[in-house]
């Protein structure tokens with residue numbers, strides 16, 4: 323028999339589930355901080371500073387620990403666990419989480435679409451290929467030139483995202499860069515449209 327796993331905030335004493343008061347306070351504050359708009363990451367950082375361990379030997383909190391905490395229905399009394407979080411607060415937190423996820427998905431989908439439609443190889447002007455590698459949390463996308471003869475090196479899509487975002491920030495700070503004669507190398511809409519027309 324292995325040790326039975328109980329979520330953070332609980333322990334089994336004399337065969338019964340009990341709340342650990344010090345940890346209970348942290349669980350409550352995770353929900354309250356999340357509702358107030360704090361991110362999983364920033365809550366995790368605060369918890370690490372308290373010195374209270376997530377599990378024995380795990381003093382460093384990460385955002386996934388907080389996420390799993392917010393999703394864990396046992397905190398509002400499921401499976402005969404002593405209730406720590408009122409049902410209403412639990413619901414509020416999880417609705418907020420779904421909404422944030424939707425926003426992220428939408429943003430990401432529109433950025434992916436933008437990249438697919440507007441990115442061409444900087445060397446030969448051909449369309450790009452997006453190739454998925456890895457699985458699950460380790461998945462990433464490599465972008466390379468669709469033209470086999472080109473020989474342009476590939477780039478991780480996440481790196482391209484960062485370049486695009488920094489270009490957008492540059493444009494916001496300095497709108498004159500958007501003039502046609504600017505020598506933008508990464509995103510050059512006029513050039514892109516010309517290239518696409520000449521290919522298709």
Ligand SMILES: [Zn+2]
Pocket residue numbers: 443444445446447448467468469472473474
């Ligand atoms: Zn190329």
